[in-house]
Amino acid sequence: MSRYDTEDEQLDAIKAWWKKNGSQLLTVILVGVLAFSGWRYWTNTKSVESTNASSLYEVLQVSMQQGNFGEVSREALKLVQEQPESPYAIGAAMLYAKYSLEKGDTDEAIQHLTWVTESAEDPQLRNLALLRVARIHADINDFEGADKNLTTLSQADLNGAEKANFDYISGLVALAEGKEDLALQAFKNVVMNEDAEKNLMGLAHIQLDDLSK
Secondary structure, eight states, X not given: OOSSSSHHHHHHHHHHHHHHHHHHHHHHHHHHHHHHHHHHHHHHXXXXXXXXXHHHHHHHHHHHHXXXXXXXXXXXHHHHHHOTTSXXXXXXXXXXXXXXXXXXXXXXXXXXXXXXXXXXXXXXXHHHXXXXXXXXXXXXXXXXXXXXXXXHHHTSOOOHHHHHHHHHHHHHHHHHTTOHHHHHHHHHHHHHOTTXXXXXXXXXXXXXXXXXX
């Protein structure tokens, strides 16, 4: 017997976990990519602006961690507007999207993430933004919007960690749409992915256990 009485309860439970922890899983990718992109940007420009952007981004990160991002949100927007070519502007936009989600403004979050998908030169940053947009659409039951972003991602050259997140989100969407066979395969893909984050792999195992009952 499933640990949930209905599929809706199962989906609600997994959404609650994903809403709380999903961004942390994807942030692991963001931190690594921004570190490399920021270094490359600095070596290419070696300007005061790039150094200031790096310092400001660190402030934005700390503010987000301390729960007072709203106090510096204008600085985040300023960084995006004044140095849009900087990878730190991309990071600032993604932090602002997270802030928007926390205050319940999904449209604003999607707007900032869409800007990232259109502006980021690094394909990993574009993929990360697309994954987050797909997740938001899935969370608000906009499965058409989620499928659109997942279709775009299916044509991208995803690395192992990105593919794991792609498959997991795909599984959630398929499960919500009642496509259990597709959901089953998607969660199996996560479990078989050696690059999948451990917590994500554990969630996929739970989904497989429930689908097999």
